[in-house]
Amino acid sequence: MKILVIGGNGTIGKRVTAYLKENHEVIVAGRSKGDVILDISDSHSIKSALDAVGTLDGIVCIAGEAKWAAFDELSEEDYYIGLRSKLMGQVNVVRIGQNYLNPKGSITLSTGILADDPVVKTASAAMVNGGIHSFVQAVNLEMENDIRVNVVSLGMVEDAYEKYKSYFPGHSPIPTNKVINAYARSIEGSGRGEIIRIY
Numbered sequence: 048m049k050i051l052v053i054g055g056n057g058t059i060g061k062r063v064t065a066y067l068k069e070n071h072e073v074i075v076a077g078r079s080k081g082d083v084i085l086d087i088s089d090s091h092s093i094k095s096a097l098d099a100v101g102t103l104d105g106i107v108c109i110a111g112e113a114k115w116a117a118f119d120e121l122s123e124e125d126y127y128i129g130l131r132s133k134l135m136g137q138v139n140v141v142r143i144g145q146n147y148l149n150p151k152g153s154i155t156l157s158t159g160i161l162a163d164d165p166v167v168k169t170a171s172a173a174m175v176n177g178g179i180h181s182f183v184q185a186v187n188l189e190m191e192n193d194i195r196v197n198v199v200s201l202g203m204v205e206d207a208y209e210k211y212k213s214y215f216p217g218h219s220p221i222p223t224n225k226v227i228n229a230y231a232r233s234i235e236g237s238g239r240g241e242i243i244r245i246y
């Protein structure tokens with residue numbers, strides 16, 4: 048399959064990319080580096096990048112930001128960071144990306160444990176994750192050409208343990224093989240509308 052991995056140079060993305068490259072043609076997209084440059088928070092940028100890569104069998108988005116801060120410190124503008132990037136950015140990946148997929152192609156989005164089990168300072172991040180979960184279930188009712196949309200929702204991954212451990216006391220980091228398998232299930236399996244939770 049020919050697969051575009053947005054965020055394919057990131058902590059999680061590089062693991063998924065390495066796995067996919069064993070059996071597929073993989074194109075890595077990122078905001079600052081990659082085979083193609085794109086910013087998911089800008090729909091024109093998504094379209095230009097997809098025009099450049101052409102027809103695909105899979106699109107994987109392992110990118111998207113939201114502001115982490117105490118509820119009292121989050122301004123309205125801070126919420127728009129997550130709404131524009133992780134929420135609407137991923138919605139636009141589906142909205143625009145579906146037009147570049149072969150029949151039976153798949154789109155895999157990324158969220159995280161905060162949707163179901165938030166920690167402090169994540170009012171914005173948890174909200175956008177939950178929004179994507181609802182979006183994925185609803186949009187699958189209307190996808191054409193047998194296109195499948197799933198979302199992988201991970202707990203704190205092993206590779207990011209040092210960065211996030213203070214936010215997630217008592218959480219067990221998710222081993223890399225489970226991270227890879229979650230994405231493999233969405234991309235290489237046949238499920239649709241699934242929230243693949245690995246906590």
Ligand SMILES: NC(=O)c1ccc[n+]([C@@H]2O[C@H](COP(=O)([O-])OP(=O)(O)OC[C@H]3O[C@@H](n4cnc5c(N)ncnc54)[C@H](OP(=O)(O)O)[C@@H]3O)[C@@H](O)[C@H]2O)c1
Nearest residue numbers: 054056057058059077078079080086087110159203204207
């Ligand atoms: N790490 C975890 O434990 C964990 C757990 C659950 C969910 N998640 C979620 O999974 C996603 C990836 O996490 P990560 O830890 O791998 O992050 P990361 O190491 O920061 O990597 C993110 C990647 O996405 C790219 N990117 C960021 N914003 C982008 C944008 N607007 N448009 C296009 N590309 C963009 C980055 O490219 P540039 O460097 O070029 O900007 C980078 O390659 C995030 O949404 C994160 O919230 C992470």
